[in-house]
Amino acid sequence: MQLSETxxxxxxxxxxxxxxxxxxxxxxxxxxxxxxxxxxxxxxxxVIPTGYGRIGDxxxxxxxxxxGWARAIxxxxxxxxxxxxxxxxxxxxxxxxSMNYRSAxxxxxxxxxxxxxxxxxxxxxxxxxxxxGSWDYARQPSKRELAATTVLAVELAEASVxxxxxxxxxxxxxxxxxxxxxxxxxxxxxxxxxxxxxxxxDVAVPLHLLHRALR
Amino acid sequence: MQLSETxxxxxxxxxxxxxxxxxxxxxxxxxxxxxxxxxxxxxxxxVIPTGYGRIGDxxxxxxxxxxGWARAIxxxxxxxxxxxxxxxxxxxxxxxxSMNYRSAxxxxxxxxxxxxxxxxxxxxxxxxxxxxGSWDYARQPSKRELAATTVLAVELAEASVxxxxxxxxxxxxxxxxxxxxxxxxxxxxxxxxxxxxxxxxDVAVPLHLLHRALR
Numbered sequence: 158m159q160l161s162e163t164x165x166x167x168x169x170x171x172x173x174x175x176x177x178x179x180x181x182x183x184x185x186x187x188x189x190x191x192x193x194x195x196x197x198x199x200x201x202x203x204v205i206p207t208g209y210g211r212i213g214d215x216x217x218x219x220x221x222x223x224x225g226w227a228r229a230i231x232x233x234x235x236x237x238x239x240x241x242x243x244x245x246x247x248x249x250x251x252x253x254x255s256m257n258y259r260s261a262x263x264x265x266x267x268x269x270x271x272x273x274x275x276x277x278x279x280x281x282x283x284x285x286x287x288x289x290g291s292w293d294y295a296r297q298p299s300k301r302e303l304a305a306t307t308v309l310a311v312e313l314a315e316a317s318v319x320x321x322x323x324x325x326x327x328x329x330x331x332x333x334x335x336x337x338x339x340x341x342x343x344x345x346x347x348x349x350x351x352x353x354x355x356x357x358x359d360v361a362v363p364l365h366l367l368h369r370a371l372r
Numbered sequence: 373m374q375l376s377e378t379x380x381x382x383x384x385x386x387x388x389x390x391x392x393x394x395x396x397x398x399x400x401x402x403x404x405x406x407x408x409x410x411x412x413x414x415x416x417x418x419v420i421p422t423g424y425g426r427i428g429d430x431x432x433x434x435x436x437x438x439x440g441w442a443r444a445i446x447x448x449x450x451x452x453x454x455x456x457x458x459x460x461x462x463x464x465x466x467x468x469x470s471m472n473y474r475s476a477x478x479x480x481x482x483x484x485x486x487x488x489x490x491x492x493x494x495x496x497x498x499x500x501x502x503x504x505g506s507w508d509y510a511r512q513p514s515k516r517e518l519a520a521t522t523v524l525a526v527e528l529a530e531a532s533v534x535x536x537x538x539x540x541x542x543x544x545x546x547x548x549x550x551x552x553x554x555x556x557x558x559x560x561x562x563x564x565x566x567x568x569x570x571x572x573x574d575v576a577v578p579l580h581l582l583h584r585a586l587r
Contacts, residue, residue: 165413165414165416169438169440170436170439170440190457190471190558191455191457191471191473193408193410193419193421193453194419195408195410195417195418195419195451196417197412197415197416197417198380199380200449201380201412201449201451202410202411202412202417202418202419202449202450202451203417203451203477203479204408204409204410204417204419204451204452204453204477205453205477206408206453206455206457206473206475208471223384223385224385225384225385234415235417236410236416236417236418236419237419238408238419238421240406240408240421242405242421245405245502245503245562247503247506247510247565247581248510249510249511250510250511250512250513250517251495251499251506251507251510251512251513252511252513252514252521254499254502254503254506254510256405256406256423258406258421260421262418262419262420264416264418280466284466284469287460287469287471288460288462288469291462291466291469292466294551295462295463295464295465295466295469295551296464296465296466296467296546296549296551297465298465298466298467299467302465306467324568324569324570325568327568327570331511332570334511335572336509336510336511336575337567337571337575337576337577337578337581338567338571339565339566339568339571339577340565340566340568341562341563341566341581341584341585342562342563342564343405343560343561343562343563344561344562344563345457345558345559345560345561346558346559346560347556347557347558347559348556348557348558348559349557350462350554350555350556351554351555351556351557352552352553352554353539353540353542353553353554353555354539355539355542355547356552356553356554357550360550360551360552361552362552362554363552366462366556369556370556
């Protein structure tokens with residue numbers, strides 16, 4: 158299924174990096190751990206890093222019910238950006254240096270989720286995105302905790318997806334310079350789980366966590 | 373030196389995560405590869421991933437002179453956020469799951485840099501941030517390339533710095549649940565340099581790149 162282009166999502170610079178498949182958008186969102194959420198406060202843009210989760214064509218965010226930004230964006234336009242930096246691209250010239258990346262820029266309005274069932278599913282999706290396995294292993298939210306949490310939804314109706322892959326695009330005049338060019342891969346990796354000091358030594362690291370660490 | 377708090381940068385939620393030393397702000401910016409730049413277009417927030425560089429208390433951005441956003445933000449309020457995700461924090465309850473992170477949210481106005489010397493220094497800082505060593509190794513920008521590049525400056529006058537470290541903060545009632553809790557470290561790493569297909573086999577990988585890959 159295709160993402161429909163709008164005047165706001167049309168890619169004017171380097172359009173060959175644009176992607177219009179909805180599956181590309183989903184894949185970039187699903188591979189992320191945090192998004193950068195943009196909102197406008199008193200005419201000023203504010204960009205906040207935060208967790209998120211996706212169900213179908215809706216992205217969910219959560220915040221403390223006391224959070225100023227969560228109240229501020231209910232009904233307001235937001236931008237939700239997820240970026241994966243895949244490589245630093247070393248060209249023969251400084252000018253042609255670049256990055257390989259996958260990015261999704263979602264434009265929409267946030268709306269507060271009040272329906273109890275939808276809120277529960279949204280919190281599970283947010284939990285699964287950051288810490289898959291935890292929803293079933295850890296204690297699930299209590300009524301008090303649910304009340305202390307605001308969930309917001311943003312529809313995936315308007316989005317711009319960009320991907321750069323491959324080697325540098327050097328100026329032909331630079332190719333004979335004798336300089337090295339190529340890419341330096343960049344990855345996000347997880348390390349060895351570190352137990353909290355108050356965990357009894359006979360409590361095993363849960364399998365879903367080991368799988369992730371040893372992957 | 374301290375960062376002065378303003379009504380816009382006051383941390384209302386979890387103020388214990390706030391940092392007010394300017395050195396913390398600098399360290400977070402200096403450790404990043406990309407920032408997420410927030411701007412407002414037609415009343416809508418837009419968040420773009422992009423490279424940057426710092427000199428003293430100024431952050432520099434660059435863009436193609438044909439870029440719409442670079443023209444749009446000259447003189448306009450912007451937000452520049454750099455986030456390092458350091459760990460996923462697994463608690464005994466889903467509610468107390470968290471992340472360890474370092475984030476800097478800079479609020480300011482962007483202004484185009486026209487002074488040739490300042491523009492040159494800014495481009496060097498941006499290059500050094502992403503690809504240290506490349507400025508001296510690769511071909512430096514030509515007059516034509518300089519003209520094709522817009523440089524913007526944002527002063528580090530108003531910023532909010534937040535840091536979370538350490539183990540989960542579990543609800544005391546959950547401590548006897550027999551569940552594992554702790555942190556899963558997250559890191560950004562670089563891999564082995566991959567030469568472009570058109571690099572002669574006798575061209576050595578430059579030392580500054582090897583140092584980075586093997587670090």
